[in-house]
Amino acid sequence: MTLTPVQFRLNGEEKAEFVPSGTTLIAMLREKIGITSPKIGCYQGACGACTVLVDGEPQVACLTLAETCEGKSIETVEGLPKGTEFHALQRAFMENYAAQCGFCTSGMLMSAKALLDKNPNPTREDVIDAICGNICRCTGYEPIINAILAAAGNRGPGRSSSRSA
Amino acid sequence: MIRFKKDAFADERNDDLKEVGVTRQRSDAQGHVTGRTTFYDDHKVPGMLHLRPVRSPHHHARIRSIDTTEAERMPGVVRILRAGDVPRNIYTVLELIGIGPADEPALAFDKVRYKGEPIVAVIADTMETATIAASKVRIDYDPLPAVFDVEEAMAPGAPLINEYHGNNWYSYDGKDHQPVRMGDVERGFADADHVIEERYQMSPIEHAPTETQGSIAVPDTDGRITVYTNTQGLFFSLDVTALILQVPSNKLHFIGGTVGGGFGGKVDSLVEPLSILGAMLTGKPVRYLLTREEEMQAGPPRGAERIYIKDGVMNDGRIVARKMRIYVDAGAYSRLTPYGAVKAAAHCPGPYTIPNVLCEARCVYTNRTPGTAMRGFGVTASDFALEIQMDKLARLVGMDPMEFRILNAYRDGDMKAHGKRTSGAALIECVQAASEMANWPIGEKYKAMSSRQGGGWSPSDPPAPPPQQPSAGQPARPAVSSRYASIFGGRN
Numbered sequence: 099m100t101l102t103p104v105q106f107r108l109n110g111e112e113k114a115e116f117v118p119s120g121t122t123l124i125a126m127l128r129e130k131i132g133i134t135s136p137k138i139g140c141y142q143g144a145c146g147a148c149t150v151l152v153d154g155e156p157q158v159a160c161l162t163l164a165e166t167c168e169g170k171s172i173e174t175v176e177g178l179p180k181g182t183e184f185h186a187l188q189r190a191f192m193e194n195y196a197a198q199c200g201f202c203t204s205g206m207l208m209s210a211k212a213l214l215d216k217n218p219n220p221t222r223e224d225v226i227d228a229i230c231g232n233i234c235r236c237t238g239y240e241p242i243i244n245a246i247l248a249a250a251g252n253r254g255p256g257r258s259s260s261r262s263a
Numbered sequence: 264m265i266r267f268k269k270d271a272f273a274d275e276r277n278d279d280l281k282e283v284g285v286t287r288q289r290s291d292a293q294g295h296v297t298g299r300t301t302f303y304d305d306h307k308v309p310g311m312l313h314l315r316p317v318r319s320p321h322h323h324a325r326i327r328s329i330d331t332t333e334a335e336r337m338p339g340v341v342r343i344l345r346a347g348d349v350p351r352n353i354y355t356v357l358e359l360i361g362i363g364p365a366d367e368p369a370l371a372f373d374k375v376r377y378k379g380e381p382i383v384a385v386i387a388d389t390m391e392t393a394t395i396a397a398s399k400v401r402i403d404y405d406p407l408p409a410v411f412d413v414e415e416a417m418a419p420g421a422p423l424i425n426e427y428h429g430n431n432w433y434s435y436d437g438k439d440h441q442p443v444r445m446g447d448v449e450r451g452f453a454d455a456d457h458v459i460e461e462r463y464q465m466s467p468i469e470h471a472p473t474e475t476q477g478s479i480a481v482p483d484t485d486g487r488i489t490v491y492t493n494t495q496g497l498f499f500s501l502d503v504t505a506l507i508l509q510v511p512s513n514k515l516h517f518i519g520g521t522v523g524g525g526f527g528g529k530v531d532s533l534v535e536p537l538s539i540l541g542a543m544l545t546g547k548p549v550r551y552l553l554t555r556e557e558e559m560q561a562g563p564p565r566g567a568e569r570i571y572i573k574d575g576v577m578n579d580g581r582i583v584a585r586k587m588r589i590y591v592d593a594g595a596y597s598r599l600t601p602y603g604a605v606k607a608a609a610h611c612p613g614p615y616t617i618p619n620v621l622c623e624a625r626c627v628y629t630n631r632t633p634g635t636a637m638r639g640f641g642v643t644a645s646d647f648a649l650e651i652q653m654d655k656l657a658r659l660v661g662m663d664p665m666e667f668r669i670l671n672a673y674r675d676g677d678m679k680a681h682g683k684r685t686s687g688a689a690l691i692e693c694v695q696a697a698s699e700m701a702n703w704p705i706g707e708k709y710k711a712m713s714s715r716q717g718g719g720w721s722p723s724d725p726p727a728p729p730p731q732q733p734s735a736g737q738p739a740r741p742a743v744s745s746r747y748a749s750i751f752g753g754r755n
Contacts, residue, residue: 134305135298137523139473140555147473175298188296192288200295201473201523207296235473235524 102165108133109177117164124148124159127174135175135204139233146232149205150174156212158231175204178211186249187211196245198236205232210246220250266700271692302474302521303491304552308481312341314541314551315393317383317400318561319375322409322630323424326373326382330401334385337399339392342545344384346372349540350509353427355597356531359502366427367596367633369507369536375404376424376595377632379561386541386549409630413569413590416629424595424628433593433601433626440623441608445680451584451619455575457659458584462571463648467564467592470637474523476562477552478534480542488539489516495525500532507536508543515539527636531563531598566600566634567592568607568644572652575619580662580670584619585612589645593626594633599640601626606641609681613649614690615671620680665698669709676716688714 101116108131117126124141127133127150139145141160148159151173178185187210190196197203206229213220213228220228225246234242267284294300331343346352346368353365371382383400387393410416410424416431417439424431435441452458478492494500497519505512522529534551541549553562568591575584589607593600604626611622637643657667672690679685691714698705 129307132307134301137302137474138304139475139523142555144555145473175296179297184296191296192292195289195292197289197292197295199473199522199524200291200300201302203295204298233473235471235526 104164104168106167106169107171109173110171115164119165121164122160123150123152123157123162123164123167123172126164127159127172133174133176136208137201137204139201144233145202146205146209146229147202149208149232151208151212154212154215156209156228156231173208173211175207178207185211187214187246190245190249191242194241194245194248196238196242198234198238202232202234202236206234206242210249213246214250218250220247222247268692268696271689271696300521302523303479303493303519304474304477304550306479306491308479308548308550311479311548311550312386312388312541312545313390313393314344314384314386314538314549315390315397316381316537316551316557317385317397317402318557319371319378319380319382319402319404321375321404321406322378322411323407323422324375324404325407326371326375327403327405328401329383329403331383331385333401334396334399337387337392337396339388340385340396341388341547342386342541343400344370344386344537344540344544346370346382348544349507349536351507354503354507356499356503357597357599357602358506359499362601364427366425367598374407374426377561377630379557379632380595381537381561384537384541384551386545411629411631413567413592413625413627413629416627417590417625424630428628431628433597433604433628435601435605440625441605443608443611443620443622443624443680445621445678445682446584446619448584448586448619448621452573452575452586455583456578458573458575459655459659460571460573461648461652461655462569463644463651465568465570465644465647467567467631467634468637469559469562469564470524470526470528471559472522472524472526472528475553475555475558476529476534477550478538479548479550480535480538481548482542482546483516487514487516488542489518490535490539492517492519492535493522493525493529494519494532494535495522495527495529496532499530500535503532504535504539508540527565527638527640528562531633531635533562561632563594563598563633563635565637565640565643566594566603567631570645570648572648574652574656576656576660578660580657580660580667582612582615582617582656582671585615585617586620587611587622587624587645589622589624591624591626591641591644592631592634593628594631595628596633597626598633598635600634603634603636603641607645610642610645611680613646613653614673614688615653615668616673616677616685617671617680622680663705665694665703665705666709668694669705669712672714674714674716690714 099118102119105114137147139147143158143161149156150159153170209229225243349369352368355365385393385397408422432439481489483489497517501517538549538551571588573586576582591604604624608624612620654664657664673685677685
């Protein structure tokens with residue numbers, strides 16, 4: 099079996115792995131490295147539970163080949179806290195009851211981070227658009243949307259401006 | 264937003280509560296937002312093997328032959344499981360509480376009865392090898408006519424689906440249905456101002472949890488098997504598995520409780536028996552999970568239901584007779600449906616007091632995917648049908664639908680069709696609160712009514728007659744509470 103070397107940054111740290119050609123990013127993260135926050139819900143890019151950031155863009159890790167991540171920066175939920183400090187999104191998800199079973203939460207958090215990194219003042223519509231690829235089958239979308247808006251410190255105005263829009 | 268309607272039943276309740284109504288952090292929230300909540304598939308086990316089942320492409324077929332030689336020859340294939348490897352292959356989950364007959368194979372051998380039914384399980388060193396090897400198993404089928412409709416399945420001459428029952432229905436004490444009877448429904452129809460009958464159909468509903476069903480079975484050093492699983496019923500699945508594998512339950516150590524969405528769909532113990540059997544026969548850890556496609560095709564849904572409701576209603580809004588015929592589609596095997604159909608029967612005629620009730624609830628076998636629990640199963644479909652029926656009846660007699668429900672709602676002390684008196688009723692208060700929140704005005708008379716015994720009673724109403732005494736050989740015609748009688752003008 100041909101092994102392909104991949105060098106990348108994972109949550110800010112340099113990493114190097116040898117993977118069989120065709121290995122998915124989710125398989126490399128979960129099975130080789132032991133990063134288990136991205137979940138496998140469908141393995142067909144439909145549920146978003148495996149969402150990670152690749153160079154700041156949200157990507158479904160189940161349809162991303164590990165070898166295409168050469169030289170790129172990968173972010174997962176494991177990299178969200180700064181030391182013992184939770185990320186604003188993590189705090190907001192806890193305070194706003196935005197996690198029920200928890201299986202979609204990692205993907206939601208990463209899609210939300212990609213949004214807030216680019217747009218610190220999103221409207222409600224922006225938030226809905228950002229998580230449209232993440233399925234929450236416990237149907238807890240409202241608290242998730244509110245948590246993301248709360249993390250942006252934009253809960254009130256974001257809501258009203260989007261309604262009048 | 265949660266609003267507490269504290270004025271209702273205030274005198275019956277101790278409001279000196281420490282936790283109810285107080286916002287508390289979820290105990291699992293930190294695990295969820297840090298990605299550290301450990302789901303079953305997050306357990307990393309060295310040397311793990313992977314199990315892939317071979318599933319039936321037919322809805323109903325006789326199995327003529329099974330040839331696994333090509334699959335066995337594939338490098339990486341460790342073991343192939345067939346029906347003969349399962350110590351007690353034929354089982355049913357409710358055997359645990361004494362409800363039989365056993366009617367389902369863990370691995371099919373003579374017949375398949377639904378599309379996606381597992382027949383053979385291939386265990387290999389990687390998921391890819393197991394998947395490819397499974398595709399090399401040759402099974403020769405003799406397709407049989409399939410039935411997908413509950414009433415067609417009940418009709419004379421329908422193909423027999425599940426031989427363990429001998430009929431296409433579950434037998435309740437020798438009958439093809441679970442009956443519930445109160446009063447005389449035919450006399451009620453004869454006395455009614457209007458009689459209408461409607462038909463309702465609810466499709467199967469897939470739970471579609473984001474995390475599919477799965478388990479990892481790991482042989483331990485003390486002769487036990489440790490099982491990481493996402494079953495919703497940890498000890499239920501443990502006991503079902505012990506039954507199928509004929510091992511004492513203390514040989515199985517189930518670790519779970521963390522479920523990535525269940526909604527009732529993860530109680531059938533479909534994955535644990537095969538992964539554990541694989542671990543026992545190979546001595547290695549075995550992982551068996553459903554792919555998304557399998558979860559949708561072979562994972563059990565909420566079963567379909569067809570419901571006929573015939574009602575007799577008076578011009579003043581009183582429902583005087585209700586007859587329900589309920590067909591619950593079990594799919595090919597019982598699982599929990601015999602119980603679900605009993606729930607449907609017990610729920611008849613809904614949260615309303617109706618003096619004459621007849622219900623026949625059937626658990627019917629078809630060639631659909633076996634149904635299972637899902638959020639109030641057995642009752643949910645009935646409520647869908649009943650509440651649409653209530654709107655139709657309100658329209659028929661020209662009443663406001665909220666007021667119509669309050670008028671007919673059960674009160675504490677009212678006799679229910681299954682023979683127990685109502686207690687703790689709160690439907691009227693819920694309808695009143697809903698009308699208030701929805702700015703849907705209801706009349707003062709209805710605002711004043713309550714679910715309590717005597718609630719809605721006014722001294723100007725004529726007193727209720729004494730309850731009828733049951734005569735010999737006749738089932739008791741339950742008494743109707745004085746409040747109910749007074750609201751309805753003392754007719755009863």
